[in-house]
Amino acid sequence: MSRLARLLPATGWLRQYTSAEFNSDLIAAAVVTVMLIPQSLAYAMLAGAPPVMGLYASILPLVAYALFGSSRTLSVGPVAIVSLMTATAVGQVVEPGSAEYISATITLALLSGVMMLLMGLLRFGMLANLLSHPVVAGFITASSIIIVLSQLKHILGISAQGENAFALTADLLANITATNLSTLCVGGFALAFLFWARKGLSPLLEAAGLSTANASRLAKAGPVLAVIVTTLAAWMLELDQRAVALVGAIPAGLPSLSLPTFEVNQWRELAGAALLISIIGYVESVSVGKTLAAKRGQRIDANQELIGLGAANVASAVSGGIPVTGGFSRSVVNFEAGAATQMASILTAIGIGLAALLLTPYLAYLPKATLAAAIIVAISSLIDLSSIKRAWLYSKSDFIAVATTIGITLGLGVELGVICGVVASIALHLHKTSQPHIAVVGEVPGTEHFRNVERHRVITTPRIVTLRIDESLYFANVSFVEDKIYAILAENPEVEHIILMCTAINEIDLSALEVLESVNERIRELGADLHLSEVKGPVMDALKKTDFLDKLTGKVYLSQHQAIAELEIATPSVYFP
Amino acid sequence: MSRLARLLPATGWLRQYTSAEFNSDLIAAAVVTVMLIPQSLAYAMLAGAPPVMGLYASILPLVAYALFGSSRTLSVGPVAIVSLMTATAVGQVVEPGSAEYISATITLALLSGVMMLLMGLLRFGMLANLLSHPVVAGFITASSIIIVLSQLKHILGISAQGENAFALTADLLANITATNLSTLCVGGFALAFLFWARKGLSPLLEAAGLSTANASRLAKAGPVLAVIVTTLAAWMLELDQRAVALVGAIPAGLPSLSLPTFEVNQWRELAGAALLISIIGYVESVSVGKTLAAKRGQRIDANQELIGLGAANVASAVSGGIPVTGGFSRSVVNFEAGAATQMASILTAIGIGLAALLLTPYLAYLPKATLAAAIIVAISSLIDLSSIKRAWLYSKSDFIAVATTIGITLGLGVELGVICGVVASIALHLHKTSQPHIAVVGEVPGTEHFRNVERHRVITTPRIVTLRIDESLYFANVSFVEDKIYAILAENPEVEHIILMCTAINEIDLSALEVLESVNERIRELGADLHLSEVKGPVMDALKKTDFLDKLTGKVYLSQHQAIAELEIATPSVYFP
Incomplete structure (x- = not known):
């Protein structure tokens, strides 16, 4: 692959672009544009920014990702969870609703864009691996609950x-008697219509004579219909x-390009949030990108994705938009509507550009309650409590990680929630690996296979004890392993040969090497020999760099079977147990 | 073991205490007392506290540890590194030399004592496992360098x-022209004498007719000799x-029992430092305790050690002392001088009590330079740069951990140093396990043993690919493993059976389970089957709780040999490579 093709994946598909692909992309773009206008x-609004910033974030960023991103079908733009994180981050630094709020939001988009670009160029995409699936699932569920709660006030017309989440619920309940009935009518209608439209619109359109595919595409216009109807009504x-709170005058026209303000203090205050938004935005985007790519046998490049999303955020910042990433549901719609390449996103950007030029005067009467209803309906499908149940059934430590993430996100906010989730998963992983399973093993009769004496009927001899340590030996577990070996030695006073079967030992770090040296010495003092079997290539390479193998009282055997065959000559076999 | 014996390990040895043991303990106590007076x-002084607080910390804490600790030969009391950490922590909160400094030091001892007790009761001793050997070695080396640098001003008589460490060195050099020659004479004499005494005193005493053992014991009186000579000279x-700076009047008599002040603010400010001191103090103490216990075939109980050291620190706080722990060199001396039980420590406490009652009037003329020389000589043996070289040779990630610890400790202080060392080792461990070694394996001819095709001459068939993933599957490495499996699939278009050989997989967490499910699905779409072999008991138990095994397109084989034998029937074997 040439350097240009690697930097600009778009050159790959552009070179062989066909008119059939263009037709597919055009249809997908039309569907996504109709979906994206109300979403943006x-x-x-969810990000606490003027609505027009959502439109601006849906033009240049799409073009930037189309050029630099590696997914062919990802739909980049404003998404709910990143907008919530934006509102949280910017709201901590400047007064919501102020002019500084707009510039701080733009700064946040720039910072997270630059961070993504840096992470991509430095190949730091692996940072996202620290987010386990349960933590991500828990975070999305808890964020979605917060988003729904935050939008209910617009539906009720209260503050x-x-x-x-708990304080928000309490305040909603405290003010619920001040509900504005007209607002509730608009919001309630929009909510009811949109929830119905998700399932009910498509069959109705089919009954009216449209093909299944076209009906499904047109059904995505539900939110636009709600916008039109409620705006006209208002x-x-x-x-x-x-x-009834309305969106108000939206400036018509395309965004003007500008440089964000440079305020070092504000940069520092927003840097942590920008990093979190980068990582969360990347994880959300790459997970849908991977899924869609796999369906068509395509691949996406993790670090190139960071560059594509980083470019999109920088583009959003210089054109006055909010932070963006690849959206889950919109990408699926784009894919299912037939998008073949990122040309669909470029055409969508043109569509949104036309909307910004032509439609904005008509949006002044759009009730905020309608937008809130659109958010609630879109986000409610992300509230997935089944992942909690699944984690509970499968593994208690995954459950603790997901419960921590949800609890802290709801109780202390999105930023602490995701940080504590990551810390909890790492701590639980270290805790698990710090107390590895250690099995005494014996030979399965008639085979060369060795298994746990407590689970299988195997052959052992009292003068040879074979231990299989089911974990790499590293600083966090060496003292546990050392204690366990000494305890097993104490239980087997007749032992002459101790074999460490190293099938599951993928690494021996320096702390562990030092413990093995002292174990070897201790076993020698007890008059026994320490042997190793089935040591993996990379581990053996490392051990050869030290004098451990010279000091080892016993030998290193290629296979456990060989070890037993050679050491057993002096000692008869007995069945165990 | 009865509950009493578990809570008070002293009841174990007290019940069968012999007069021979008493004689041994008495000799050890005499040696340690002589060593401990100048050390305390x-x-x-190193902790920035009045010297008498060191004596107070060498009476009741020793008795408390003797009752609650599980090591028979550990010598608890003031130690250099904990004193350095005390000076750092307290100096950040109150003005050095003020009355508040004393009360804050006592509060710090109380806090770390309470934390150790809690960690012991909650069985949190495993927290210490987070400190890898290279991090501890690096931390001790860097702290020792800081301690030596901090004492040079007393030798030179400058401020x-x-x-x-760098700023301190610069300031020493800037002020070196103000050196007080009288102080330098005292300090230089003490330094020279003590360095010589470490090696030279014992042979001299032997030549004078003492037995080797007695000469070695008496040689420990070197620092006391230096104290006597320089005090008389002064x-x-x-x-x-x-x-020449002198210690000045030391109040005579035993400490009076008192409750530390309760200032919630100060508690909060000192809490972080107290936790670090607890962990570092515990690690230092338990490492020497373990080594000594192993030499006599005894065992120590990690959580009971926390309780013993916690009790010692609480005892230090209520009797006006500084934070304490088990000291490395003093414990070795205690052991080698023949200490059989903790009675030696109780007798040492009595010795120090007598010193506090009778000797303090004579110490007013003791030059601070003598104490500084004693610290420098004691600590200089802990500066061990060979561990850095060893880490460099054995493993680059251990080297990065030790270099980070030393660099940050010297450049940014002891607290950040140890924190960054721990964070670096965890991050490096996660990084290593996030990119596991994945081998395609084949059968070693004539055996049932399977090894890496790239390292061994083995048999494979093109329609069966066996992958051995050398790591547990968990959130940090699933996306790497997934990508690798798909890449291997792409290279082997003829494949009909993919076997994951799970010898090294000790855990499959929920993130990994979800990836395996999608890999299974993807492989099914490619027309191949996914099999597992040699799945460990605990992993199989977890998988059985899910529907993964029902959805699995292939089978689970007890051994890799069975898997190949069964799947190979349809496909002929060829030699590889």
Whole structure:
């Protein structure tokens, strides 16, 4: 692959681009544009920013990702969880609703874009591996609950605040008697219609004579329909007179390119949040990108994805938009609507650009309640409590990680939630590997195979004890392993040969090497020999760099079977147990 | 073991205590007392506290550990590294030399004592496992360098300060022209004498007719000799008139029992440092305790050690002492002088008590330079750069951990040094396990043994690919493993059976299970089957709790040999390579 093709994956598909692909991409772009117009306004509102910033974040960023990203079908733009994190991060630094809020949001997009670019260039994509699936699932579920709670005030036409999900719920309940009925009518209608439309619109369109595919595509226009109907209603019924909150005047036209402000202090205050947004945005995007690529036998390149998403965020910042990433549901719609290449995203960007030019005057009467309903309906499908149950059934430590993530996210916020989730999974992993399973093994009769004496009927001899340590030996578990070996020695006073069967030992670090040296010495003092069997190539390479093998009282055997065959000559076999 | 015997290990040896043991313990106590008098004064000075607090920390804490600790030969009391950490921690909170400094030091002892007790009762001793040997070695070396640097000003009779080792060195050099020659004479004499005494005193005493054992014991009196000589010199030559810094009046008598002050703010400020001191103190103590116990075939109980050391620190706090732990060199001396039980420590406490009652008036003329020399000589043997070289030769990641620890400890202080060392070792461990070694394996001819095709001459068939993943499958490495499996699949288009040989897989967490499910699905779509072989008991138990085994397209084989034997029927064998 040439350097250009690696840096600009778009050159790959552009070179052999066909008119059939263009037709597919055009249809997908139309579907996604119709879906993205209300989404971009809504997610900007969720981020606490003016709605037009959502439109701006849906033009240049799509083009930037189309050029630099490695997924052919990912739909980049504003997404719910990144918008929530944006609102949290920017709200901690400047007053919500102020002019500084806009510039801080743009700064956040720039920072997270630059961080993604750096992580991609330095091949730091592996950082995302620290987020386990249960932590991600728990984080998405808890964030979605917070998002739904945060939008309920728009549906009810009340004000409600709270530093965490519980305080927010309490404040909603405290103010619920102040509900504005006109707002509730609009919001309730939009909610009911959108929930119905998700399942009910497509069959209705089919019954009206459309093909299944076209019906499914047109059904994505549900939110746009809700926007049109409620905007018209607000205009005709003069709902602003009834205190229904409306979006208000949106400046028409395309975004003007500009450089974000350089305020070192603000950069420092936003840096931590930008890093978290980069990582969470990347994980969300790459997981859907991978899934879709696998379905068509394509591959995506993790580090190139960081570069594509980083470019998209920088593009969003210089055109006055909010932080963006690859959206889950929108990418699936793009894929299913037939998008063949990122040309679909470029065409979508043109569509949103036209909307910004032509449609904005008509959106002044759009009720905020409609956007809130669109957010709630889109996000509610992400609330997935089954992952908690699954973790509970499969592994208690995965359960603790997911429960920690959900609990802290709901109680202390998204940033602490994801940090504590990661810390908890690492701590639990270290805890598990610090107390490895250690089995005394014997030969399965008639084979060269050795298994745990407590689980299988195997042959052993009292003067040879073989231990299989089911873990790499490293600093966190050496003292446990040392204690266990000494305990087993104490139980087997007749032992003459101790064999460490190293099938599961993938690494011996320096702490472990020092412990093995003292174990070897101790066993020698007891008059026995220490042998190793089935040592893996990389481990053996490392041991050869030291004098451990010279000091080892016994030998190193290629296979456990050989070890027993050679050491057994002096000692008769007996069945165990 | 009864509950009493578990809580108070002393009841074990007290019940069968013999007069022969008493005689041994008495000799050891005499040797350790003579060693501990100057050490306790010196380490109190190192901690920035009045020298008498070192004596107080050498009475009740020894009795408390004797009752609750599980090591028979550990010598608890002031130690250099904990004193350095005390000076750092308390100096950040209150003005050095002030009355508050004393109360804050006592509070720190209390806090770390309570933390050790809690960790012991909650069985959190495993926390110490996070400190790898290279990190501990690096930390001790760097701390020792800082201690030597911090004491040089007393030898030179100048003042020097610095936030880190480099700044301290710079300040020493800047002020070196102000060296007080009288002080330098005292300090230089003490240094020279003590360095010589370490090796030279014992042969001299033997030549004078003492037995080797007695000569070796008496040689431990070197520091006391230096104290006597330089104190007499200071008194007779009126060195205080020549601006030689002296210890000054030390209150005579035993410590009075008192409760530390309760200032919640100060507790909060000292809590982090107290936790670090607890962990470092515990690690230092338990490593020497383990080594000595192993030499006599005894065992020590990690959690009981925490309780013993916690009790010692609480005892130090209530009697006005500084934080304590088990000292390395002193414990070795205690052991080699013949200490049989903790009665030696109780007798040492009595010795120090007598010293506090009778000797303190004579110590007013003791030059600080003598104490500094005693510290430098004691600590210089701990500076061990060979561990860095060893880490470099054996494993680059151990080297990075030790280099990080030393660099940050010297440059940014002891607290950040140990924290960064731990974080670096965990990060490096995660990094290594996130990119596991994955081998394609084949059968070693004439055996049932399977090894890496790239390292051994083995038999394979093109339609069966066996992968051995040399790591547990968990969140940090699943995406790497997934990519690798798909890459190997792409290289082997003819494959019909993929066998995952699970000898080295000790755990499959929920993230990994979900990836295996999608790999199984993907392989099915390619028209091949996924099999597992040699799955360990605990892993199989976990998989059985899910529907993974039902969905698995292939089978689970007890041994890799069975798997190949059964699957090979349809496909002929060929030699590889």
